[in-house]
Amino acid sequence: MPVPSPSPVVVGVTGTSASLAAVRLAAREAVSRGRELRIVHAFTWSHPRLDQHYDRARRAASQVVDAAVATAQRSTPGVRVQGQLVDGLPDQVLLRLSRSAEMVVLGDDDLATLPWLPTGSVLVQTVARAWCPVLVARGPRPQAGPILAAVDGSDCSLLGLRQAAVEGARRNVGVVVAHVVEQPGPAAEAAGREILERAVEAVPELVDYQLRLLTGAPAAAIVRASARARVTVLGPRGTNDVGLLGSVARAVLRRAASPTLFAHGPSVPSPAPRLPQLSGQSGLS
Known part of the structure; x- marks a missing residue:
């Protein structure tokens, strides 16, 4: 079994089009940073030995990971990628992995179409509580600009x-x-x-x-x-x-x-207070 590399780019996948857009973005981010891409799908099942549907559900979850790995390899040749099916609640899995990740990448799951922001969603919990920066993908490709x-x-x-x-x-x-x-x-x-x-x-x-x-x-x-x-x-x-x-x-x-x-990580010290002073040039564009 390969040894996971330190500080990978971690992307959480669910099989949706939004999560595959996140995979493509995460693959580009991993290559540009010289990091491994780790594709993760969290799998949760109560009492697996007592449920006849467990094996089928786990195979389906593995297929989600395999499809995401194939998407990363097709979209970004040369990406070093590892797919993982991880047992646990999705938000807890991602928060744990964020402690050692370069960044976590997630899809937006069409949040703009919802009437409110679901506080308990995996996306909201990860964006709010991660230990590393969290990048949320939008659409097929990032555009040019600053x-x-x-x-x-x-x-x-x-x-x-x-x-x-x-x-x-x-x-x-x-x-x-x-x-x-x-x-x-x-x-x-x-x-x-x-x-x-x-x-x-x-x-x-x-x-x-x-x-x-x-x-x-x-x-x-x-x-x-x-x-x-x-x-x-x-x-x-x-x-x-x-x-x-x-x-x-x-x-x-x-x-x-x-x-x-x-943004997440060590805080930036604020500059020391200074006497009020207005510059003659704003520097604004």
């Missing part, structure tokens, strides 16, 4: 900006650092520029970037901006959010037009 990083001044959004900087450098594309001002006006816009400037101060590895001040409802503004992004990156919670996911993260998870990377 990396979009949404910041609000929170430690979680600074972590997202750091991961956006890494993604931009790896893909050789720029990062658009965006903050949303709900009520436009001189004072609010000056405060928004301050948040943008302090965010890039906290992430010195960010080199190729533009600052962008958006206006309107934060969730809707980020969703609109995601239509022009290669990948949208944000934290799962904002400055004042509590619970599993923040309000913006919930909306972006459901409705973003680009693949969406939810």
